Amino acid sequence: MSVVAVLKGGRSLERQVSLQSGARVEDALERLGHEVHGIDVDHDLVRRLRELAPDVAFVALHGRDGEDGTVQELLEVLGIPYTGSGVSACVRASDKVLAKHEMRDAGIPTPDSLSFNETAFKELGAADALGAIEERLGFPLVVKPADQGSALGIKFAAAAAEVPAALVAAFSYSTKVLLERHVAGHDLAVSVLDGVALPIVEAVPVDGQAYDFTARYTIGRTDFVCPADLPDDVTARAQELAVRTHELLGCRGFSRVDLMRDHATGELWVLEVNAIPGLTDTSLLPQAADAAGIGFDELVGRILALAG
Ligand SMILES: Nc1ncnc2c1ncn2[C@@H]1O[C@H](COP(=O)(O)OP(=O)(O)O)[C@@H](O)[C@H]1O
Ligand SMILES: [Mg+2]
Structure with missing residues (x-):
């Protein structure tokens, strides 16, 4: 039996998802016989952790602060072991631009991209380069903030006229866009x-709807097929790419790698790595574990055992 602090909530845009993940994790840990203390991450996080002095922290946070290495850094300073990836992997995985550079350098296929920060637009005239960028990437192109999750701020631009609005939307989430x-x-x-x-x-959107934030957390708007109905060689290749990317970024314990399979060519492309994937009842990791015969409680128990 361990004293476990479940870190959840926080101030990220994915707060609600994290609260759901955290609540489920708490229930599972209680069933596993641990002494569980849920902490909604706030200004007094350090004080509460010092008071509680848990044996281990289960980090059920998503997005900014919780998944980007900030909370992990604090846990390191406090000397509290915690679940999931360490600081450096969180930093790399949560920055899509950084992660994609690492992937490209290591020969892992990731869609061609360019990225800019606000300064490039405000002070370096990057807007004048948009035509050349569009020519290189083709249409439609995808505009996304460098450091968000859950499809927040992601827009597809079908033509040049749609790019500026998509950029404005992405910049409202992050100072760096892709x-x-x-x-x-x-x-x-x-x-x-x-x-x-x-x-x-x-993940197959129902009725061809965009795979957006609402669809992802609303049961019935997205069909999830697990195990995916894919040829064996494609399955093996996707799994190999996922493990390689997980290792490349230095992830620990668990992660979820998002890929896309091109309909026309069958090629696989790695989009990103989620250092702390969702653990809600519609989340993909618990479904995948279930398909492997690993129930939710066992999954939580294994994640806890891999804490470091
Ligand atoms: N290059 C792309 N081409 C087509 N669809 C994309 C592309 N990038 C993202 N998407 C869609 O947007 C979703 C979210 O993108 P992703 O990069 O995984 O960011 P996040 O999940 O962190 O919001 C993907 O699951 C996919 O459906
Ligand atoms: Mg994703």
């Missing part, structure tokens, strides 16, 4: 647990 080549195909999510890829979840 323009990325669009992949026409389906999302594949490959979760990695203890260095091993779990069965693939394929």
Whole structure:
């Protein structure tokens, strides 16, 4: 039996998702016999952790602060072991631009992209380069903030006229944005647990709706197929890419790698790594674990055992 602090909520845009993940994790940890203390992460986080002095912290936070290394850094300073990836992997995974550079350097296929910060637009005239960028990436192209999750701020621009508004939207979420080549195909999510890829979840939007924030957390608007109905060689390749990317970024314990499979060519492209994937009842990692015969309580128990 351990004293476990479950860190949840926080002030990120993914607060509600994190509260759901955290509540489920708390229930599972209680069933596993631990002494569980839920902490809604706030200004008094350090004080509360010092008071509680838990054996381990289960980090059920998503997005800014919780998934980007900030909270992990505090836990390191306090000497409290915690679940999931360490500071450096969180920093790399939460910055899509950084992660994509690492992938490209390591030969992991990721869609061609360019990125700019606000300064480039405000002070360096980057807007004048948009035409050349669009020519290189083609249409439609994808505009996304460098450091958000849950499809927040992501827009598809079908033509040049739509790019400025998409950039404004992305800049409202982050000071750095990414323009990325669009992949026409389906999302594949490959979760990695203890260095091993779990069965693939394929996310197919119902009625061709965009795979946006609402669809992702509303049951019935997205069909999740797990294990994905893919040829064996594609499954093996996607799982191999996921494990390689997880290792490349130095992730620990678990992660979820998001890929896309091009309908026309069958090519696989890695989009990003989620250092702390969702653990809600519609989340993809628990579904993948379930398909591998690992129930939610066992999953939580294993994630806890991998804390460091
Ligand atoms: N280059 C792309 N081509 C086509 N669809 C994309 C592309 N990038 C993102 N998407 C869509 O947007 C979703 C979210 O993008 P992702 O990069 O995984 O960011 P996040 O999940 O952190 O919001 C993807 O799951 C996919 O459906
Ligand atoms: Mg994603």
